Amino acid sequence: MSFLFEDYCLDADRRELRRGSALIPVGPKVFDLLLFLVRNREQVVTRDDLLQAVWEGRIVSESTLTSHINAARNAIGDTGREQRLIRTVFSKGIRFVGKIVEAESTADGSVTNESTAIGKLVLTLPDSPSIAVLPFRNLSGNVEQDYFADGVVEDIITALSHIRWLFVIARNSSFTYKGKSVDEKQVGRELGVRYVGEGSVRQSESRIRITGQLVDALAGTHLWADRFEGRLDDIFELQDQIANSIVGAIASQLERAEIERAKRKPTGSLSAYDNYLRAMPHLHRGTREAIDLALPLFYKAMQLDPEFASAHAMGAWCHVWRKINGWMTDREQEFAEGVRLARLAVELGKDDAVALTRSATALAHLAGDLDGGIALIDKALVLNPNLAAAWFLGGFLKTESGDPDAGIEFLLRAMRLSPLDPEMFRIHAGMALSHLFAERFDIATLWAEQSFRQLPVFLLLVAIFAASHALAGRTERAGKAVDHIRKLDSTFRISSLQGWIPIQRPEHIALFENGLRQAGLPE
Incomplete structure (x- = not known):
C-alpha cells in the first residue's frame, strides 16, 4: 500500500519515501513513526501510542522521541512551527493532518494489452512534455455511473489539448485501457509518453468523490494526487468543475516536473525550450538577482527559436517586474523593449495562452493599455480556462x-x-x-x-x-x-x-x- 500526500509517496511495502522521482533517505524508526501517523490520521496519537508501535513498548527519552518527530517533519518538508502536515495537539499528542490518497503498490512487470497493436511498436518520447489520461475507475458499484467518469476524463483530455506545449494522447487511444489493470511504466512505453494521469470515481447517495493522480511513467513515481468532492444536484456542472480543477493541478505539476528535468540537463545540449525552462525557477523566485539570471535565458530561447511566443512574453514580463520593484537602470529603453517583446509575443502566439497572459500584463504596465491587457487575458482564458x-x-x-x-x-x-x-x-x-x-x-x-x-x-x-x-x-x-x-x-x-x-x-x-x-x- 502507498499513501500519497502533496507530492510525496510513502510506500509501506517497499519502505520508501519519495518526493516526485527523488528518494528521501529516512531512518527505520523515523519511517515507522511517519507510517504509523499516516495510518492513524483520523485520531490524535499519544506518546504511549508511539512508544508501543515504533519502539515496541520500550521506554525512550523525551529527547529521542522529539528528535524522531522532528526528523519525520523534516523528511516531508514540515516544521514544528509550521505544522502543515504533522500537528501537535496541546497536552494530548500529535496527528497527521494532510490529505491522503491510498493506492495499491504495483509490482514491476509487464501488462498484457491484447486490445491494442501499438504495444508492439517502440515509440520515442516527444520533445515536449507528453501525457496520457486513462479512463477513471468506477468504484461506485453502479455501471450507470461510467458515463460520468468517462465525461470527466474526456473534459480533462480536451482541456489539456489546449495547452500548446503539451503532447496529449487522444481519447480513443487512452480509452483502450478502460476496465483493465495497468502498469504506468508499460502504458508509458506503449503510448510513448512520459506522464500518465489516472483516477477513480466513487458515488455515495447524493455525493460523489473523484481522486486523481499523476505518475512519471519513466521513473514509476507519483508526482501528485488529490481528491475532489461534490453533490450530485447538478452532475454536469460538477463534472466541469472537477475536470477544471484536475487540469489546473496536472498542468502545474507537469511544469514543475519539466523544470526539474531541465535543471539536470548538461549545459551543452540546451534547446530553446530547455533555456525557457531553466529561466522559469528564477522568474518564480522574483528577486533582483534571479530576474537578472532569467532574462538572458529567455533571450537565448528567443535566439534559438525566433517564433517562441512564450519566451518573448516572459522576457517582457521580466521588464514589468523590474519596473514594479524599481530595478530599471534605463527606464525609457526598458519600457520600449518590454513593449516590443510583448507585441511580438501577441503576434506570434495568437493561440498561446501563456504568451497572451504575460503580454497582457506587460502592455498594461509598460504601454498603459489596461483595457487591451484585460481583453488579452479574456482571450487566454478562452484558449485555456x-x-x-x-x-x-x-x-x-x-x-x-x-x-x-x-x-x-x-x-x-x-x-x-x-x-x-x-x-x-x-x-x-x-x-x-x-x-x-x-x-x-x-x-x-x-x-x-x-x-x-x-x-x-x-x-x-x-x-x-x-x-x-x-x-x-x-x-x-x-x-x-x-x-x-x-x-x-x-x-x-x-x-x-x-x-x-x-x-x-x-x-x-x-x-x-x-x-x-x-x-x-x-x-
Whole structure:
C-alpha cells in the first residue's frame, strides 16, 4: 500500500519515501513513526501510542522521541512551527493532518494489452512534455455511473489539448485501457509518453468523490494526487468543475516536473525550450538577482527559436517586474523593449495562452493599455480556462481597472487551480491590493503579511502593507513598513504612485496615497 500526500509517496511495502522521482533517505524508526501517523490520521496519537508501535513498548527519552518527530517533519518538508502536515495537539499528542490518497503498490512487470497493436511498436518520447489520461475507475458499484467518469476524463483530455506545449494522447487511444489493470511504466512505453494521469470515481447517495493522480511513467513515481468532492444536484456542472480543477493541478505539476528535468540537463545540449525552462525557477523566485539570471535565458530561447511566443512574453514580463520593484537602470529603453517583446509575443502566439497572459500584463504596465491587457487575458482564458497565471494576473488587472471584487474572484480561482503555485506570493499580494481598494484594511494586511513572508523585497507589496496598516490605525507597524520601503528603494515617494502601476480610478490612487502619507512616506 502507498499513501500519497502533496507530492510525496510513502510506500509501506517497499519502505520508501519519495518526493516526485527523488528518494528521501529516512531512518527505520523515523519511517515507522511517519507510517504509523499516516495510518492513524483520523485520531490524535499519544506518546504511549508511539512508544508501543515504533519502539515496541520500550521506554525512550523525551529527547529521542522529539528528535524522531522532528526528523519525520523534516523528511516531508514540515516544521514544528509550521505544522502543515504533522500537528501537535496541546497536552494530548500529535496527528497527521494532510490529505491522503491510498493506492495499491504495483509490482514491476509487464501488462498484457491484447486490445491494442501499438504495444508492439517502440515509440520515442516527444520533445515536449507528453501525457496520457486513462479512463477513471468506477468504484461506485453502479455501471450507470461510467458515463460520468468517462465525461470527466474526456473534459480533462480536451482541456489539456489546449495547452500548446503539451503532447496529449487522444481519447480513443487512452480509452483502450478502460476496465483493465495497468502498469504506468508499460502504458508509458506503449503510448510513448512520459506522464500518465489516472483516477477513480466513487458515488455515495447524493455525493460523489473523484481522486486523481499523476505518475512519471519513466521513473514509476507519483508526482501528485488529490481528491475532489461534490453533490450530485447538478452532475454536469460538477463534472466541469472537477475536470477544471484536475487540469489546473496536472498542468502545474507537469511544469514543475519539466523544470526539474531541465535543471539536470548538461549545459551543452540546451534547446530553446530547455533555456525557457531553466529561466522559469528564477522568474518564480522574483528577486533582483534571479530576474537578472532569467532574462538572458529567455533571450537565448528567443535566439534559438525566433517564433517562441512564450519566451518573448516572459522576457517582457521580466521588464514589468523590474519596473514594479524599481530595478530599471534605463527606464525609457526598458519600457520600449518590454513593449516590443510583448507585441511580438501577441503576434506570434495568437493561440498561446501563456504568451497572451504575460503580454497582457506587460502592455498594461509598460504601454498603459489596461483595457487591451484585460481583453488579452479574456482571450487566454478562452484558449485555456485552467491557466492559473491568467487568473492571477487577470486578477491584478481587474483590480487596477477599478473592480477589486472581480479581482478577488480571479485570484481565488488561481489559488484553487494551483494551490502550490511557486508564484503564490504574487497572488497573495494581489489579494492584499484588492482588499485595500475595497477598504477592507484588516484583511488586506493579513494577505500582505503572507506575501511578505515569502518575498520581503517585493516593493509594491510592502507599500500595500504600509498603507493598509496606516488606514487601519496601526501607525507603528505602518512606520516600520515605510522604513523597509526606504531600504528597498530610497527614492520611492508618494508621488511615485503616478505611473507606477496602472490604477484607473482616481479614488483608488487617492486612497493609496493617503495610506502611505499616514504611514510617514515623504511626498
